Amino acid sequence: MEKLHATDVLVIGGGLAGERCAIEAAAAGLDVVLLSVVPPRRSHSCAAQGGMQAALGNCVKAEGDDPTLHFLDTVRGSDWGADQEVARIFADEAPVAVRELAHWGVPWTRVRPGRNTYFVKGEKVEIEESEANAGLIMHRNFGGTAKWRACYASAGTGHAVLYAVDGEVVRLGIDVRERVEATALIHDAGRCWGAVTRCLRTGRLGAVLARATVVATGGHGRIYGQHTTNAIINEGTGTALALDTGRVPLGNMEAVQFHPTGLVPSGILVTEGCRGDGGHLLNRAGQRFMVELEPEKQELASRDVVSRHMMQQILDGHGVDSPFGPHLWLDLCHLGARHLQTKLREVSEICRDFLGIDPADEKIPVRPIQHYSMGGVRVNKDGQAYGLAGLFAVGEASCWDMHGFNRLGGNSLAETIVAGRVVGRRVAEYALAESLEVETALAGRFLSAEHKRVQGWLDRTGGGPSVYDVRDAIAETMVRRVGVFRSGPELERAVEELRQQLDRVERAALRSKAPGMNPELSFALRLRGMARLAYVTALGALARTESRGAHCRTDHPARDDVNWLNRTLAHWPEGASEPVLSYEPVGLLDLPPGDRGYGLSERIDMETSLESYNAGVEAAQRAAGSLPTAEPMGSRMRWRAWEGAPERPTPDRSE
Amino acid sequence: MAHESTDAARTLTFEIFRFNPEQPEVEPHLQSFELDETPYMTLFLALNRIREEQDPSLQFDFACRSAVCGSCGMLVNGRPRLACNTLTRDLPDVIRLHPLPAFQLIGDLSVDTGVWFREMHRRVESWVHERAPFDPEAPEERMDDELAQAIYEGERCIECGCCVAGCGVANVNPRFVGAAGMNRIARFMTDPRDARSDEDWFDVVSTEDGVFGCVGLMACHDVCPKGLPLLEVYAYLRRRMLGAGLSRGGSNELLQIEAA
Numbered sequence: 001m002e003k004l005h006a007t008d009v010l011v012i013g014g015g016l017a018g019e020r021c022a023i024e025a026a027a028a029g030l031d032v033v034l035l036s037v038v039p040p041r042r043s044h045s046c047a048a049q050g051g052m053q054a055a056l057g058n059c060v061k062a063e064g065d066d067p068t069l070h071f072l073d074t075v076r077g078s079d080w081g082a083d084q085e086v087a088r089i090f091a092d093e094a095p096v097a098v099r100e101l102a103h104w105g106v107p108w109t110r111v112r113p114g115r116n117t118y119f120v121k122g123e124k125v126e127i128e129e130s131e132a133n134a135g136l137i138m139h140r141n142f143g144g145t146a147k148w149r150a151c152y153a154s155a156g157t158g159h160a161v162l163y164a165v166d167g168e169v170v171r172l173g174i175d176v177r178e179r180v181e182a183t184a185l186i187h188d189a190g191r192c193w194g195a196v197t198r199c200l201r202t203g204r205l206g207a208v209l210a211r212a213t214v215v216a217t218g219g220h221g222r223i224y225g226q227h228t229t230n231a232i233i234n235e236g237t238g239t240a241l242a243l244d245t246g247r248v249p250l251g252n253m254e255a256v257q258f259h260p261t262g263l264v265p266s267g268i269l270v271t272e273g274c275r276g277d278g279g280h281l282l283n284r285a286g287q288r289f290m291v292e293l294e295p296e297k298q299e300l301a302s303r304d305v306v307s308r309h310m311m312q313q314i315l316d317g318h319g320v321d322s323p324f325g326p327h328l329w330l331d332l333c334h335l336g337a338r339h340l341q342t343k344l345r346e347v348s349e350i351c352r353d354f355l356g357i358d359p360a361d362e363k364i365p366v367r368p369i370q371h372y373s374m375g376g377v378r379v380n381k382d383g384q385a386y387g388l389a390g391l392f393a394v395g396e397a398s399c400w401d402m403h404g405f406n407r408l409g410g411n412s413l414a415e416t417i418v419a420g421r422v423v424g425r426r427v428a429e430y431a432l433a434e435s436l437e438v439e440t441a442l443a444g445r446f447l448s449a450e451h452k453r454v455q456g457w458l459d460r461t462g463g464g465p466s467v468y469d470v471r472d473a474i475a476e477t478m479v480r481r482v483g484v485f486r487s488g489p490e491l492e493r494a495v496e497e498l499r500q501q502l503d504r505v506e507r508a509a510l511r512s513k514a515p516g517m518n519p520e521l522s523f524a525l526r527l528r529g530m531a532r533l534a535y536v537t538a539l540g541a542l543a544r545t546e547s548r549g550a551h552c553r554t555d556h557p558a559r560d561d562v563n564w565l566n567r568t569l570a571h572w573p574e575g576a577s578e579p580v581l582s583y584e585p586v587g588l589l590d591l592p593p594g595d596r597g598y599g600l601s602e603r604i605d606m607e608t609s610l611e612s613y614n615a616g617v618e619a620a621q622r623a624a625g626s627l628p629t630a631e632p633m634g635s636r637m638r639w640r641a642w643e644g645a646p647e648r649p650t651p652d653r654s655e
Numbered sequence: 656m657a658h659e660s661t662d663a664a665r666t667l668t669f670e671i672f673r674f675n676p677e678q679p680e681v682e683p684h685l686q687s688f689e690l691d692e693t694p695y696m697t698l699f700l701a702l703n704r705i706r707e708e709q710d711p712s713l714q715f716d717f718a719c720r721s722a723v724c725g726s727c728g729m730l731v732n733g734r735p736r737l738a739c740n741t742l743t744r745d746l747p748d749v750i751r752l753h754p755l756p757a758f759q760l761i762g763d764l765s766v767d768t769g770v771w772f773r774e775m776h777r778r779v780e781s782w783v784h785e786r787a788p789f790d791p792e793a794p795e796e797r798m799d800d801e802l803a804q805a806i807y808e809g810e811r812c813i814e815c816g817c818c819v820a821g822c823g824v825a826n827v828n829p830r831f832v833g834a835a836g837m838n839r840i841a842r843f844m845t846d847p848r849d850a851r852s853d854e855d856w857f858d859v860v861s862t863e864d865g866v867f868g869c870v871g872l873m874a875c876h877d878v879c880p881k882g883l884p885l886l887e888v889y890a891y892l893r894r895r896m897l898g899a900g901l902s903r904g905g906s907n908e909l910l911q912i913e914a915a
Binding site: 038039041042043044046047056096098099100102103104105107108109110111112134135136137138153154156159160163164166167168170171176178179201202203231232233265266268269323342346349350353354355356466468510511512514515516517518519520 | 675676677678694695697706707710711712713714716717718719720721722723724725726740742761762767768769770772773776777780781782783785789791793794795796797798799800803804806807810811813814843846848849881
């Protein structure tokens with residue numbers, strides 16, 4: 001018999017969101033078990049490069065910044081798909097979160113008083129930073145923001161933050177189980193009680209029972225195969241487990257971010273900080289096409305907008321041909337070797353290691369590539385999953401939902417910490433209040449079901465497809481048909497193809513029956529989940545007949561606030577062969593839907609008043625499965641605090 | 656990137672260490688695989704192709720595949736390095752891969768660097784020892800940017816374990832904190848936010864498990880994939896600890912003469 005372990009809080013995922021959440025629970029005196037498929041410092045949070053958004057307003061180009069402007073930028077960036085109360089909580093708490101990280105040792109870049117040279121909109125400018133702000137946390141420019149707001153440590157921000165946060169985890173003595181993953185959530189009709197676990201050293205199964213369980217497994221970019229900046233571990237494991245319960249919906253799975261500057265051919269991320277610091281995008285003719293296309297923001301429009309313009313350049317034949325397909329250029333040469341080796345050091349290293357070039361001398365080949373999953377486990381503002389008490393989700397695995405249909409650069413690293421603090425507090429409150437009175441037989445049932453699933457893979461014989469073939473076929477469909485530009489006919493084919501892949505998962509056969517963790521078996525156990533995530537993504541995209549943020553339908557180019565100012569929810573009922581889509585309001589509206597200030601302007605405006613939209617939100621979300629929150633809905637809103645703020649998010653209005 | 660030649664493709668031979676502790680009856684051995692080289696092929700791409708096309712039981716570790724997570728340290732033709740950013744074009748036709756020594760073997764090329772590093776962090780208490788509790792109402796403490804950059808320099812270690820694997824002492828003394836541990840200590844020593852004094856550090860660092868356990872081969876410095884200045888880290892720590900040792904005095908006559 002496997003060991004059953006009981007604890008107060010089980011956190012699945014050792015990246016920044018999971019660890020920050022675990023710290024909050026441990027600091028409240030609770031026992032925490034944290035599972036991580038890799039040593040936590042190897043989580044993909046470490047790969048976040050350019051920065052973490054927080055409105056400290058410390059440098060000249062950040063003067064006048066405050067959380068309200070950050071809130072505005074975030075909602076506009078989301079194309080009004082965000083839950084505005086969550087965006088407000090986030091923007092208000094981000095400054096404290098960044099300062100807390102400074103307290104924990106993150107070596108944030110600091111304001112250097114005196115004359116500083118920056119690149120702004122293609123021009124070299126000299127700006128005098130004040131003595132008064134000397135030594136405060138510095139900001140760099142990022143896309144879609146009215147002010148310089150991203151706090152950073154060279155281009156290794158995620159790394160520096162993760163090491164500081166993991167240091168706290170070690171200090172608190174949190175029980176971190178490396179190389180252990182969750183393969184199923186243990187639950188009954190209304191409550192989650194922990195997870196079945198699998199050791200990635202030995203392949204042995206076990207179970208952890210907990211008062212509260214937190215999914216923090218990150219994004220699921222790997223449903224796009226190698227066509228993602230994501231680490232190979234970003235397979236959406238926890239998101240799929242939540243879907244598997246049959247009770248918890250996933251939110252806005254069709255909202256997929258493509259980052260403008262993925263390195264060609266490896267797909268490795270090149271930070272937005274490159275453009276924030278003045279880097280240019282060039283086409284084959286050497287033209288800065290973004291200047292004409294987005295006069296206001298140029299290279300620093302939001303990622304969805306920049307990615308679309310880049311793909312259009314490529315489709316129009318302005319790409320640079322290469323053996324790996326057409327690409328565009330990211331030109332950093334004018335920033336100079338010193339800047340590249342200090343402020344963008346990690347970018348220089350990536351270019352050296354993977355292309356053998358020095359970005360001070362040569363342009364970098366880039367093209368848009370899958371980067372971030374705005375969709376995920378749908379949770380309320382406390383991080384509590386819809387439909388299943390005791391289950392929480394945080395970070396990229398969740399749909400909290402501050403990003404809506406497009407996330408701003410630097411907002412995800414900030415989300416991991418802010419949400420980790422906010423949700424961690426709620427998790428702690430829940431675990432302190434709730435019992436752990438559960439039949440161990442329930443855990444036994446889930447455990448034996450997992451045994452059966454493992455044995456099923458090992459017993460299956462015959463010439464079924466390999467798990468890697470199925471993975472590649474899923475990825476091929478996602479890249480070709482559920483990419484930057486989408487259309488009804490393509491999405492119909494995508495749904496059809498992915499349906500076939502779901503069936504192929506059930507026929508796939510292992511080539512290796514090696515004892516122990518068996519890497520092929522380990523992957524096979526995640527494959528159905530990945531196929532399901534891909535399927536609900538394509539279904540949601542097909543159903544959503546509008547263009548909003550990163551979801552761009554060429555056959556429905558307008559943002560439709562009459563019919564689609566809502567969030568997609570995807571349930572997969574137990575035993576069902578098909579998921580069920582439903583919709584809920586995005587949340588309370590404070591900032592009325594309007595023009596983002598960049599990108600597409602075509603839209604169908606809502607006909608109802610904000611008041612009548614807002615009046616229906618709470619009941620509709622409750623009906624969709626939202627569980628009661630610690631504070632009432634709207635408690636954190638600062639209604640119309642944005643009045644008088646610049647209508648359009650323009651970084652250089654003062655010039 | 657235009658000058659990568661796509662012709663003149665080589666056939667590479669990989670000789671890979673195999674051992675699965677869950678299958679102890681099969682002795683450790685080297686297994687050969689052949690693979691056609693492709694442009695910009697890294698060991699990440701090559702090993703995944705071998706696993707997916709030839710032997711699905713092959714164990715190895717990758718995560719970010721962009722040389723920032725530190726998962727994929729291994730011996731490549733005898734030298735510790737990251738596999739993900741090693742381009743095959745820089746290697747000979749025969750590529751021999753072994754797991755990093757000094758760490759617990761998990762299987763084939765996979766080793767338990769995570770547990771080693773966690774234990775090291777526990778021992779050196781690798782977190783800022785705060786001078787006062789965090790005040791959420793207060794603005795951040797100021798720091799000179801030069802100092803922030805200096806701390807970041809030490810923060811750049813990705814804990815891949817190459818320095819530990821390449822270290823003559825760490826291979827025989829599992830308690831030796833190694834260059835990665837020393838670097839971590841130096842990073843906190845240079846951080847004014849950390850309350851620990853040289854006196855506090857002395858007992859952690861000035862032992863045979865610490866800076867005075869190093870025999871000066873400095874392979875760590877040579878193999879660090881991030882180019883961390885580990886030589887300077889050692890020099891810095893020894894100087895600081897010498898100072899702390901002298902001020903502590905003690906019974907050693909030579910020290911007392913020196914201190915006087």
